[in-house]
Amino acid sequence: MSVQEVEGGRFVRQPNRFTDRITADGSSGYAAEPGRYRLFVSYACPWAHRTLIVRRLLGLEDVIGVGVVDPIRDERGWRFPERDPVTNAEFLSELYLARDPSFEGRYTVPCVWDARTGRLVTNDFPNITTTFETEFTAFHRPGAPDLYPEALRPEIDELNDLVYRTVNNGVYRAGFATSQDAYEEAFDALFATLDALEERLADRRFLFGDDLTEADVRLYPTLARFDAVYHSHFKCNLRRLTDYPNLWAYARRLYALPAFGETTNFDHIKRHYYVTQRNINPSGVVPKGPAIDWDE
Structure with missing residues (x-):
């Protein structure tokens, strides 16, 4: 990181x-x-x-x-x-x-x-x-998905740029901000994009329809860490991931795929953020929660 x-x-x-x-x-x-x-x-x-x-x-x-x-x-x-x-x-x-x-x-x-x-x-x-x-x-293995189809690359790149600026990196911009204005700027942009993604996923399985793409790969790691870390540790607490019906269903849909779920290590995630980032969490105490059923 x-x-x-x-x-x-x-x-x-x-x-x-x-x-x-x-x-x-x-x-x-x-x-x-x-x-x-x-x-x-x-x-x-x-x-x-x-x-x-x-x-x-x-x-x-x-x-x-x-x-x-x-x-x-x-x-x-x-x-x-x-x-x-x-x-x-x-x-x-x-x-x-x-x-x-x-x-x-x-x-x-x-x-x-x-x-x-x-x-x-x-x-x-x-x-x-x-x-x-x-x-x-x-x-690539036989039948491997085309995660970056040439015809969709401009659209994927455009969405990835937005998600990187406001979500992937946006949680860090909120968490590490040292002024109220900088924090609120990042906070507002983050939740504006999450709201837009919630609407986008109302009628599709993945960000670009029925097929996985690079865009899904880039969004998922932030969603996986959101309630466990970013909501409290980075003060991104307007809403939780579980408060978004479509985003939460989408995140669990991805988690159910071995490539996503079996590479998600909540123990490593929580211990890294809460123990390493002592400027935010001086005690280094790792919270026991939240209790979230990703297999729901």
Whole structure:
């Protein structure tokens, strides 16, 4: 998850430092090949969560390896519960600094490491899932969904941009705001978009109809964390997810799919936010609730 900075009371997300691309033809210098890349994630992080969902949906589990960090992050950054068996790293920072010894900032997930060159390729989270969807097609499982259909890409990109600004990143803009105006600006934009999404889902199963797309993958991780974390921890408390009949039904519909439900780890999510973000929760006490039945 990216660094938090505040300018004029407003949260500003750290830019992604490494933006090399993996391509099907290898023209970028990084060819899409099985067994070459390792994806580093935290189950707590919404940006990383979406990469796990896409990897599972497309059947790339045997093509792209995964390393999972501990949910509790300290001043040294993300730590592996045990040394990563492929890179032998104890902290994710080791891989960042091996790529760029002058790197300053937080060491973020998700990121992709290349075994052939022994270096990080990218931590550019908006493009990691679309890379899996468009550059690794030769390795998709039979019958894998087309999550980023070419004809719908302009519409998907437009909705994704709105959802990122006001929902995915909007909860952080509310939670990390240090002025009332900045908080209320983010809060109002967040719930305006959730209200619009509630209306959009009144007559469709997914955001673009009957088929899953990248847009659903990007929205779900925020919904999964909303009542457990963002509603209270980030003061996004106008309404809960469970107060939206269509959004709540939609979120449970996604959760019922193994790619979504089996990559959703509420223990990691709650422990990360409430223990790590001591600027918001100084005690580090993790709440026991809320009691929500996602299998309802």
